[in-house]
Amino acid sequence: MSDRFDAALVDRHTELVVGLSITTENPEALRDLVFDPAYGTPYSGRYWQVSNDQGELFTSASLFDETLKEPKGEPNTPTLWNTTGPDNEAVRVAYQRITFEDGSIWGVSVAEGQSQLVAERQAAQTYLLPLFGLVGLTGVAGSLLLMSVIQGPLRKLQTDVAGRWDKDEDLNPSDYPGEVAPLVSDLNQLLRRNQVIVSGSRKQAADLAHALKTPSSILRNELSELTDSGANTDIAREALDRIDAQLNRALARLRAMNTAELSHSRTDLSSSIERLARLFTLTAEREQKTLAVSCDPGMWVRMDAQDIEEVLGNLLDNAVKWCSESVHVSAKRKGQDIEIRIEDDGPGLPEEARREALRPGGRLDTSVAGSGLGLSIAVELLNAYDARLELGVSDSLAGLEVRVTIPMRANQA
Structure with missing residues (x-):
């Protein structure tokens, strides 16, 4: 705004110089030649003044009986400076000392009151700033709308990819804009490949488990026959138990690796608990023990x-094995989780023993034969699904309480 003000002042100075160049013999004629109503109105805020080397002054009618101060020195180019004009008005002056072709030397001044500049600035603040603010807000709103339009297909793709695991269906590229469709096709291929990798890995683990368990069972039967014939097989049995435990651990880890990330399996947890409960109820009854089950219906988990x-089978096996008379199993929704509690009235475990039982390679009691999954391996398998296993003391039965918590976000109602 200040630059525009100065540029207009220099333009008027140039007009005055041109007018003076043809009226040097009669400077009074400038008043008629330089036409601007403001130059004819006293104290209008717009003034001109010329002076020759004889000390004569010629001014616009707007100066009335006042004169403009001239800067020190004799600048031969237009010089802008601030001074005071009539009635102590702050003015900005363009001044130049010029020698014309006839040899005459003139000082040429054109002034403009700065009140106009102040008024323009106030007008800009009053009108332009709100306008600029509105333009800015419109630009921001437009950008947000544009981002929403751009991100809409990507958010839909994110939701569809998550739901694809549940439906086990490929995404349809035609449901997305042309820019996103190639990405959808690549995702379909990647998801199918990952599913094949997971399925193949789990099948290999299952085949390996079957192949190893058969010779292990044969060896265990042979040791039983040797024991019946009076041979001492304790060391061999212990070694075989360690081999079976390590095999179970390795196979469980192989199954758990990336399972939760890449598998779309879903399991009716309520049905699984009821089926296991029927199986272990028969085992408990043979040992004159009881197994009580309390389970909410329709609990699905993405596992x-x-x-x-x-x-759960290994946890129930431990509970029936170590209880005195009773085992209680409960499964229910609790907040954002599904919580499974397996409690017994057995001797329980002190806190240090609980930590040992959950330690990799730890067992509840090595005096009892067995080569099952083991609590530490169960923890690793549950961790693959962001679930967790904790040991505590049963409030109702006073024995061991095993609590399995599965986050609700891993569930599919």
């Missing part, structure tokens, strides 16, 4: 059925 049933 492989073999994984969760192997974990």
Whole structure:
């Protein structure tokens, strides 16, 4: 705004110089030649003044009986400076000392009151700033709208990819804009490849488990026959138990690796618990023990059925094995989780023993034969699904309480 003000002042100075160049013999004629109503109105805020080397002054009618101060020195180019004009008005002056072709030397001044500049600035603040603010807000709103339009297909793709695991269906590229469709096709291929990798890995683990368990069972039967014939097989049995435990651990880890990330399996947890409860109820009754079950219906979890049933089966096996008379199993929704509690009235475990039982390679009691999944391996398998296992003391039965918590975000109602 200040630059525009100065540029207009220099333009008027140039007009005055041109007018003076043809009226040097009669400077009074400038008043008629330089026409601007403001130059004819006293104290209008717009003034001109010329002076020759004889000390004569000629001014616009707007100066009335006042004169403009001239800057020190003799600048031969237009010089802008601030001074005071009539009635102590702050003015900005363009001044130049010029020698014309006839040899005459003139000082040429054109002034403009700065009140106009102040008024223009106030007008800009009053009108332009709100306008600029509105333009800015419109630009921001437009940008947000544009981002929403751009991100809409990507958000839809994110939701569809998450739901694709549940439906086990490929995404349809035609449901997305042309820019996103190639990405959808690549995702379909990647998801199918990952599913094949997971399925193949789990099948290999299952085949390996079957191949190893058969010779292990044969060796165990041979040791039983040797024991019946009077041979001492304790060392061999212990070694075989360690081999079976390590095999179970390795196979469980192989199944758990990336399972939760890449598998789309869903399991009816309520049905699995009821089926396991029927199986272990028969085992408990043979030992004159009882197994009580309390389970909410319709609880689905996004977990492989073999994984969760192997974990729960081993926990129930431990509970029936170590209880005195009773085992209680409960499963219910609790806040954002599904919580499974397996409680017994057995001797329980002190706190240090609980930590040992959950330590990799730890067992509840090595005096009892067995080569099952083991609590530490169960923890690793559950961790693959962001679930957790904790040991505590049963409030109702006073024995061991095993609590399995599965986050609700891993569930599919």
